[in-house]
Amino acid sequence: MKKLPVGLAVFQDIRREGYIYVDKTRQIHQMVTGGKYYFLSRPRRFGKSLLVSTLWNLFEGKRELFEGLWIAEHGDWAWQKHAVITLDFNEIAHDTPQNLEISLNIVLTRTAKSAKIILETPLADSKFQELILALYQQSGLPVVVLIDEYDKPLIDHIGQGEERLKIAKANRDILKRFFGVLKGINILPALRFVLLTGVSKFSKVSIFSELNNLTDLTMAEDYADMFGYTQAELESNFKEHLVRLAQKHNWTSEQLIQELAYRYNGYRFSEREVKVYNPFSILHVLNSLALKNYWFESGTPTFLINLLKQEQYDLPSLEKFGTASSVFTTYEIDNLKSKIRFEIEDTGVGIESDNIAKIFEPFEQVGEVKKRDEGTGLGLAITRQLVQLMGGELRVKSELGKGSTFWFEIDLCAASLQETMETKSAQRQIMGYQGTRRKVLVVDDKLDNRAVLAGLLMPLGFAVTEAEDGLQALKQVKADCPDLIITDLVMPVMTGFEFMEHVRAMPELAEMKIIVSSASAIEMHGNHSAIAHSDGFISKPVDIDRLLELIQQCLGLQWEYEGRGALPVEATPTEGELVLPPLEELQTLATLVKGGNMRKVRQHIQYIAELGAQYKPFTEQISALAVGYEVNKLRVLVQEYLERAR
Numbered sequence: 001m002k003k004l005p006v007g008l009a010v011f012q013d014i015r016r017e018g019y020i021y022v023d024k025t026r027q028i029h030q031m032v033t034g035g036k037y038y039f040l041s042r043p044r045r046f047g048k049s050l051l052v053s054t055l056w057n058l059f060e061g062k063r064e065l066f067e068g069l070w071i072a073e074h075g076d077w078a079w080q081k082h083a084v085i086t087l088d089f090n091e092i093a094h095d096t097p098q099n100l101e102i103s104l105n106i107v108l109t110r111t112a113k114s115a116k117i118i119l120e121t122p123l124a125d126s127k128f129q130e131l132i133l134a135l136y137q138q139s140g141l142p143v144v145v146l147i148d149e150y151d152k153p154l155i156d157h158i159g160q161g162e163e164r165l166k167i168a169k170a171n172r173d174i175l176k177r178f179f180g181v182l183k184g185i186n187i188l189p190a191l192r193f194v195l196l197t198g199v200s201k202f203s204k205v206s207i208f209s210e211l212n213n214l215t216d217l218t219m220a221e222d223y224a225d226m227f228g229y230t231q232a233e234l235e236s237n238f239k240e241h242l243v244r245l246a247q248k249h250n251w252t253s254e255q256l257i258q259e260l261a262y263r264y265n266g267y268r269f270s271e272r273e274v275k276v277y278n279p280f281s282i283l284h285v286l287n288s289l290a291l292k293n294y295w296f297e298s299g300t301p302t303f304l305i306n307l308l309k310q311e312q313y314d315l316p317s318l319e320k321f322g323t324a325s326s327v328f329t330t331y332e333i334d335n336l337k338s339k340i341r342f343e344i345e346d347t348g349v350g351i352e353s354d355n356i357a358k359i360f361e362p363f364e365q366v367g368e369v370k371k372r373d374e375g376t377g378l379g380l381a382i383t384r385q386l387v388q389l390m391g392g393e394l395r396v397k398s399e400l401g402k403g404s405t406f407w408f409e410i411d412l413c414a415a416s417l418q419e420t421m422e423t424k425s426a427q428r429q430i431m432g433y434q435g436t437r438r439k440v441l442v443v444d445d446k447l448d449n450r451a452v453l454a455g456l457l458m459p460l461g462f463a464v465t466e467a468e469d470g471l472q473a474l475k476q477v478k479a480d481c482p483d484l485i486i487t488d489l490v491m492p493v494m495t496g497f498e499f500m501e502h503v504r505a506m507p508e509l510a511e512m513k514i515i516v517s518s519a520s521a522i523e524m525h526g527n528h529s530a531i532a533h534s535d536g537f538i539s540k541p542v543d544i545d546r547l548l549e550l551i552q553q554c555l556g557l558q559w560e561y562e563g564r565g566a567l568p569v570e571a572t573p574t575e576g577e578l579v580l581p582p583l584e585e586l587q588t589l590a591t592l593v594k595g596g597n598m599r600k601v602r603q604h605i606q607y608i609a610e611l612g613a614q615y616k617p618f619t620e621q622i623s624a625l626a627v628g629y630e631v632n633k634l635r636v637l638v639q640e641y642l643e644r645a646r
Contacts, residue, residue, distance in 0.1 A: 001240040006283045009049040011057050015065045022233050022279075025071035027226040028054060031217070037182070037194045040217040041201045042269070045280035046227045048197040052086065052148045055195065059084050059144045082192055083135035084144045085111055094153030097170035104128075104178065125177045132181070132190050142192035145182065150175070151198035183213060221272040228267055228276030234260070241286040248289045263291055343407040351398040360384050360394070430548060432461045434558040439463045439480070440551075443473040443487035443496065444517075449540075451602055451626075453486060453517075456544060458624040463616075466606070470494030474502055477509065484554055486547075489518040500534065513554040517542060578621070579614040583645045589622070590638050593631070601626045601634070 005019040014021050031038060032055070042048055057065050061081040066072040093103040104124035108131055112119045117134045121127050135143045153175060157168035181187060182194055194214075201218060217223045225233075235242070235257070246256040264277045264285070284294040351359065360380050384394040387408045398404035440462045442453045447468075454464045465482065467473035471494040473487065485503070489496035496516065503509045516534040536550040552559065580586065585608055592601045602623060609619040618641075625634040 004241065004283050004287050006287050009053060011050060011053040012065055020237055022229055022237050023069050024226055025066065025069045027223055029071045029075040030222065032193055035215050037214045038217055039196045039214040041198055042227050044199055047279055049148055052146045055146055056084050056086060080141060082141050082144050083139050084146060086146045089149040089152040094156065094171055096167060097174055100153055100171050100174055125181050128178060129181045129184060129187060132187055136190035142190055144192050145194045147196045149198055150196045151200050155200060219270050221270040224270040224272050224274040225276055228279055229282060230276055234277055238286060245286060245289055341407060341409045343405060345405045347403040350400040350402055351404055352400060356396060356398060430460060430559045430561060432560045434560060437461060437463055438555055439482040441465050441467060441473060441476055441482040441485045443467045443485065445469055445488065445491040454623060458620055470496060470499030473499055477503060484551065485512060485514045486517050487514060489516060515550050515554065578617045580618060580641055580645050581608045581611065581615050586642045586645050590642050593634050593638050598626050
């Protein structure tokens, strides 16, 4: 059984000492024969240093190390010996700009000395140029330059305060001049191949402004599997080790592959459907026979953690977002924005190519006629305008019979906690209203839409009930006359139009206050006759300030603001009023809360509410926390009630 190259990144050691080497020389051959200047970014522990070492041996002409590999068998490689300059910024001091300059000089002088060359110029960038030309003149063959972890002098200082950021900017300026040497007119004929690697990419107008002829392989489809192990590579190169791991855990081979894929096969580096395993994790799993989070413990970029802490990002919300290759073209040390990609994918019928341009026009619908009455044809038009206002563009890719993908990207600047609190403190935040408790009925066939309104109104002291269609709402109105109704228009069973007509037809409800909340095209048409039965109209997505203004007008309320009075006594049930549901329902609720699925929590609360009116204070209290996603408070409260019920 061949040895596992755990912790090894030196190609010649792996080959000479009988370690497993997953052959990536086909992609390497394609790279070295297809171009001259390259850049690529990958996370730590993904094999960048091994690639640099492999390229060093290749350009040194060491054919014996490549016997049996693709490039030796099929590559038609000349195996000439080129002078190779390697710069590993892991080994170059960069704690200050002065030390970076000094350390670069030391490395260049050492390289020159090994080739019996004496450098005369004092500055690092000039010395770099002098070394390349001298090596070219000495060997008669163009020189190879391999730069590993180019960005380390920058990212080691990011996210650690203003003083460290100043160091990063000073280091950037040094590197900008240094890398610019590689584009000099006198240097171009003296270079055979140039590669820069790192864990990030700063934009071409930043560190690469003097070297803008790089081919970026970071998200290139042809190189998506040059790092990491594909499924086929894992199974063919590590057969004996996989058998050993399966035996240890008493798994079948199928179970083993499923478990490994679930834990470690989640990396993709292009739009091409190619996933790769993280090599660092796989080698440690096979070596220790234990499935752990190996990469996270040592591969997570420190600068990323520091930046997340410094800018106080909301980490749970980041899980919902994705990004694309265009992010790497705008990364600036002076402007650490996040370009966020929002993407929605479905597996529906798809859209014909001739219709794609039409779907963004107002009132346009495509597809089967029988399904068109489910909307108004305004959703995409409105969404597109909103995205454009945020500086993005809504795009779509679709294939008939397979589905569609809609996406857009926008720049988002991180707001610090202090800025957020200052903004909030500058606003007059409504905390409740004066007078007796008011009842609001929310009518909408979409659970999420009802939850949004309930989550807004219940913390302000309103008693909120819900209905999913006009018929259900009509029954609730007759049983428990609310002070205000907020209703959608397009709903199954009974529409909002029909519901309002029934309400207005009953003398005892003729003065009932009704606000229409809909994405309907009525307002767009300017035809207000259809909502003549309402006391106000607000379009979706709901403008909260406008909605509160309408509610104030309809009910004649006097708002109470933060720091200027308490909520009405009726807004929060007292201890004596609160009745707990049966123990088994509390246990079910506790399980759902622990799972964190707030949609299911809200559904179960609605079920408890239907068990009896005595549970209303309880369900309102729990719902207010659920719709606000205050999971920790919810867990503590439900656990407290569960212990009390026992």
